[in-house]
Amino acid sequence: MTERLITHLRHVDLAVPDFDKQLGFYSGTWGLRTEHTDSGLAYLAAEGSPEQYIVRLRQSADKRIDLISFGTATAADVDTLAGQLAADGVQLIGEPDTLQTPGGGYGFRFFDNEGRTVEISSDVEARQHRTIEEGESIPVRLSHVVLNSADPEGTVAFYEKHLAFALSDTLMHPRMGNMMWFMRTNAWHHSMAVARGPHPSLHHASFEMRGIDEYMRGTGRLLRAGVEKIWGPGRHMAGNNTFSYFLDPHGNTVEYTTELEVLDEDTWHPHLYDFTNPEVSDQWGTANAMNEFVAQRSFNDPDKGLFVAPPV
Template sequence: MANSTSSTSDQSATPHVQARVNDIRFVGYGVQDLEAEKNFYIDAWKLVEVPSDDGLVYLAAPGSSTQYCVRLRQTDEPRIDVISWAAKDEAEVDALFEQVKAAGGKPVTEPGALTGLGGGYGFRFFDISGFTIEVATGFERREPEILADGEPRPEKISHVVFHAPDHKQWVKFYEAALGFKVSDWLGDFMCFLRCNEWHHRMAVVPGPPTFNHIAYDMPGVDAIMKGLKRLRSMDHDVVWGVGRHTAGNNIFSYYLTPGGWAVEYTSDLEKVDDATWEAKVHQPSLETMDQWGVGIGGPQTMPQPKPDTGLFNAPEV
């Protein structure tokens, strides 16, 4: 804050505007059975394979303009390779790089041309848990399909959820490093964060550092129910749901991929006014986690956190 001895030039200086990512781009997994995981995403989950010749599998959400939302790589142990976030332009990427370093992130690469499918400009770093995070802009895009109401195919990635040993410090890191804002808390143990107009694009709960799940937006509750029917017919029954959360007010149903990764179909996620929204603390209860309470399972039926061999171990691609 300026004091009485500040110069005129100091008082009239332009306030610092924090750089911010604006959406999630893709999640890259290392999987032990590449073919089984690929077939699940194409046949049961209804993602679209993107042609490539680099030995990796790329899958797009039909309703998204993002070139791909899932990247699969054959590995000896299951791991999260990379989580990629989008930024508006190269200047924003450069500013985010400086913020990441100031917040305590450990750079893996400097800002520059990206060599992976889709190209673009960006950098990678380790967050405070050791996940490899990418920030990118200028990458190739695809022509999105217009999905009809009730069509049981994903529109785009909705959000990702993590476990962190010190989840409150983790929240502070992402606020400072990538410009996330807190939307709501569930008690003092689960935090929902946003980077655009949607209630949350990311959330965190306590636990060993690992990935919890990824959610995909669907065109309404009818699409979720039709998707459940298809998945159940292919022996991929719901783990928890169908229900409606309180924080974000979104409908949900959770499943497991052949590799054991949790995936979610969701719809009706709340939009918020970024400038005026005030974070709330929702009191934990079964009704808070699921307003309907008529679905299968519950939080106890979700997979437990497991060690991730990808922590502080960036992939070569």
């Protein structure tokens, strides 16, 4: 078993054609703070997070996931992972080096099995942040990222083998088989999940709120603003977290959540949940039904960035 050196999820970077509209949504309606900008680039932080940014937006002709970033504890861990990946034949985009992004640090990038760009980094300067106050309906941190995969079994195996992600739970359907795998890098139930889909793409990015009241206030705030809600509000069984899914201006699904389960990793055993049981999707029974329409919106457009490293 590979030693787990990944400590946490840092940020998700998205490229979009209409940069201004996307930036207005995330920095205004969604509740993130624009911390750094450059020509056609914006780095957005969560007020409650020490991460320099949790979303990066980049102007591009193509809609794509630019990269997903994970942290390690030390530069030595970065070097160890880079060496192990290279030895296993994984394509590195570059050798570990000083990062040229806000907060600096030390890291490298590589392509996963389906061609997504992944960044591993350490020693990024912590951002001055604050405690989110009662009633504030803005994200505290980036909770997790869910990926659509045309080869989900292969993708799960890749992250288990190379980055020591652990399986927390699996969702299955009696006719379609296993459909979603929840994977963790620390005691949070999942930092990433892999969903069976028609093509590689972003399924959704999820943002943690302070608590139930702030989560519901945020859900209501987006509804009043006319943002299209896909699914929710409700509470999943896997992870025991709340959910409200919306579409950003480019059709990416984004989620407000809270109370994601923290596991005792020494005693945890993964469950296999049948999501035809309504309580598996939503324990509360308050969300709209998970139907074909909802599922298709989460498929997203095919990612145009596979095996193409972002320019920044």
